[in-house]
Amino acid sequence: MRLIQNMTTIAEYPAADFTVPSRAIKIAVIGASGVGKTALVVRFLTRRFIGDYERNAGNLYSREVQVDGEQVTIQVQDTPGAEMTDNGISLPDHVSCSIQWADAVVLVYSVTDRRSFDLIHHTHQLVARAGGAGAPPVILLANKADLLHLRQVDPQQGPLLAQTLGCSFYEVSASEDYSQVHGAFHRLCCQLAKQTPAVPNNTSASATTEKRRSPLIPRPKSPNMQDLKRRFKQALSAKVRTVTSV
Ligand SMILES: Nc1nc2c(ncn2[C@@H]2O[C@H](COP(=O)(O)OP(=O)(O)OP(=O)(O)O)[C@@H](O)[C@H]2O)c(=O)[nH]1
Numbered sequence: 001m002r003l004i005q006n007m008t009t010i011a012e013y014p015a016a017d018f019t020v021p022s023r024a025i026k027i028a029v030i031g032a033s034g035v036g037k038t039a040l041v042v043r044f045l046t047r048r049f050i051g052d053y054e055r056n057a058g059n060l061y062s063r064e065v066q067v068d069g070e071q072v073t074i075q076v077q078d079t080p081g082a083e084m085t086d087n088g089i090s091l092p093d094h095v096s097c098s099i100q101w102a103d104a105v106v107l108v109y110s111v112t113d114r115r116s117f118d119l120i121h122h123t124h125q126l127v128a129r130a131g132g133a134g135a136p137p138v139i140l141l142a143n144k145a146d147l148l149h150l151r152q153v154d155p156q157q158g159p160l161l162a163q164t165l166g167c168s169f170y171e172v173s174a175s176e177d178y179s180q181v182h183g184a185f186h187r188l189c190c191q192l193a194k195q196t197p198a199v200p201n202n203t204s205a206s207a208t209t210e211k212r213r214s215p216l217i218p219r220p221k222s223p224n225m226q227d228l229k230r231r232f233k234q235a236l237s238a239k240v241r242t243v244t245s246v
Contacts, residue, residue: 024073025192027185028098030123031108032116033081036143039174040108041078044185049175056080058094067193074189077102082123084115089122099130103192106185108141109158111171112150117142117157124165138167139188145180146173 029037038053045063061076080092099105105127109116120140128135142158144150155171162169170184 023070023193024075025189026075026077026101026103027106027188027192028077028079028095028102028104029106029108030079030082030095030098030127032083032110032113032119035081035108035110035113035116036174037081037108038078040106040141040143040172040181041076043174043178043181045074045076047178047182049178051175058092058098065189067189070193072189072193082119084119084122089119089126091123091126096126096130099127099136102136104137104139104188106139106141106188107167108143109153110144111142111153111155111158112144112147114152117153117161120161121165124167137188137191138165139184140165140167140169141184142169142171143174145171146176 029041031037033055038056038059039049041061042053043049045061056078058080059078061078063074065072065074077098079095079098082092082095083090107120107123107127109120111117124138127138140158140162142153158171159169168184168187170180172180172184174181
């Protein structure tokens with residue numbers, strides 16, 4: 001199966017009307033704060049890595065790609081960081097809603113943050129519980145593989161955990177390797193595209209799949225490619241300032 005990304009076309013829909021032109025694949029990205037969720041999403045969708053992100057309040061990104069010659073809208077929900085508490089896991093409401101909304105979930109931990117790894121098992125349980133029989137497929141991403149000297153999670157622990165959870169595993173570096181990040185999301189998209197039948201225009205494919213759907217499915221925020229562009233400009237101008245001041 002071939003996934004062709006049209007790098008020049010970025011879908012942007014008005015906030016008031018969020019119908020999509022063809023089938024849509026909805027992916028929620030979940031993990032502890034600071035593991036690189038936003039970096040991964042932006043890397044996948046734009047090929048770029050930007051070092052500095054504001055703390056994420058839960059943004060929805062959207063873009064059009066072609067899967068096997070068919071136009072598909074990929075919607076990726078970046079979520080606020082989950083935290084471990086004395087009583088277990090604390091998931092912002094937004095994250096729980098995103099699990100209900102998504103066709104698939106990407107669980108992320110950082111190899112430099114043991115707590116983020118420990119959180120995965122709990123988060124996976126919540127995903128499975130929320131989905132019931134129709135739980136969404138999950139993949140596990142270990143991010144920041146470039147930071148060898150800061151590693152707190154051994155390389156073999158990720159695959160073992162993935163095996164226990166019954167999901168695919170990828171160790172990636174959002175900062176160093178686009179192809180790893182793209183490969184992980186790409187395979188997930190192909191898997192989802194195979195599962196969801198083509199649908200008439202203006203109907204979300206996920207609306208046709210017989211799945212768990214809570215009445216609390218969140219209304220997605222407006223796709224924020226404008227916000228992304230603003231951040232690119234900020235990052236670029238910061239670099240220019242640094243160069244001119246040297
Ligand atoms: N070295 C390295 N740094 C990374 C990588 N991915 C992300 N970072 C950095 O890690 C920090 C956190 O990244 P974010 O993408 O904001 O993490 P997040 O999970 O979205 O964080 P919250 O918004 O707090 O939930 C940023 O300084 C990134 O530059 C990576 O693969 N390698």
